[in-house]
Amino acid sequence: QSVLTQTPSVSGARGQRVTISCTGSRSNIGAGYDVHWYQQLPGTAPKLVIYGNTDRPSGVPDRFSGSKSGTSASLAITGLQVEDEAEYYCQSYDNILSGWLFGGGTKVTVL
Amino acid sequence: QVQLVQSGAELKTPGASVKVSCKATGYTFDSKSIHWVRQAPGQRLEWVGWIHGGNGDTKYSHKFQGRVTIARDTSATTSYLELSSLRSEDTAFYYCARAAGTGPFDSWGQGTLVTVSS
Numbered sequence: 001q002s003v004l005t006q007t008p009s010v011s012g013a014r015g016q017r018v019t020i021s022c023t024g025s026r027s028n029i030g031a032g033y034d035v036h037w038y039q040q041l042p043g044t045a046p047k048l049v050i051y052g053n054t055d056r057p058s059g060v061p062d063r064f065s066g067s068k069s070g071t072s073a074s075l076a077i078t079g080l081q082v083e084d085e086a087e088y089y090c091q092s093y094d095n096i097l098s099g100w101l102f103g104g105g106t107k108v109t110v111l
Numbered sequence: 112q113v114q115l116v117q118s119g120a121e122l123k124t125p126g127a128s129v130k131v132s133c134k135a136t137g138y139t140f141d142s143k144s145i146h147w148v149r150q151a152p153g154q155r156l157e158w159v160g161w162i163h164g165g166n167g168d169t170k171y172s173h174k175f176q177g178r179v180t181i182a183r184d185t186s187a188t189t190s191y192l193e194l195s196s197l198r199s200e201d202t203a204f205y206y207c208a209r210a211a212g213t214g215p216f217d218s219w220g221q222g223t224l225v226t227v228s229s
Contacts, residue, residue: 036215038156045206045222046156051215089156093213099172100146102156 002027002094004103011109012080020075020106022090028101030071033093037066037075040087040105049088050075077108085110113137115207115220122226128195131223133207140188141165143209146216147181147192151203159205162190164212197227 005023012018022035029035035053038046048057050066053073063079073092077084090103118132133145147159160171162181169181180193190207205223208216 034215038216045219046208046216047219048215048217051217057217091156091215097173099160099170100158102148102158104155 002097004090004101006103006106009107011111013111014080016080017078020088022073022103024071027096028092028094031095035068035073036091038089080110082110113218117220117223120224123197124229125198127197129225130193131205133190133220135188141185143211145190146208148206149203199227202227
């Protein structure tokens with residue numbers, strides 16, 4: 001089935017490390033397509049924070065990192081900050097749908 | 112700097128059509144593709160379709176096939192999304208986003224709220 005699955009929520013204290021997972025299938029992540037990650041603050045448009053599985057756009061803090069293995073990918077935030085509290089979405093291309101998929105989103109809460 | 116500025120909020124009745132615009136500045140318009148993504152209240156992002164930067168070809172999500180048209184005016188550096196036969200489930204924020212080919216969506220518009228209600 002062409003879907004990207006994310007854990008609905010994760011939380012951590014300021015300064016801690018949190019990890020967000022994104023599980024796909026052989027028609028998307030497992031087919032070798034890149035995974036990208038977006039941060040969406042309440043009431044705003046999404047913002048690209050990781051592209052090409054592991055790369056950070058200019059201006060994104062280096063506490064954000066990405067990885068990919070098999071049919072899954074992960075976004076890690078090391079040294080969690082209050083301003084990181086947001087919804088995070090993974091994205092990949094799917095060759096069955098012939099289009100782009102987004103995960104269901106993960107709400108990151110800073111305790 | 113790159114900017115995508117979208118048209119304002121729309122209120123439509125069921126069965127009507129809506130057209131949303133996305134004005135691009137700060138880069139060579141036809142060097143990048145424009146995607147359209149929507150987000151219903153409290154829901155995930157959903158890809159609607161795209162228009163290729165180089166040749167203007169379009170591709171749509173199967174879900175919207177037959178109801179959606181994406182176009183562009185290169186002289187106005189503007190892309191348009193038109194959605195017809197609107198129903199209440201189409202109530203959402205509609206975003207345009209820029210991408211290089213099949214790459215990541217690296218710049219986004221501010222979003223346009225389309226409300227479908229009788």
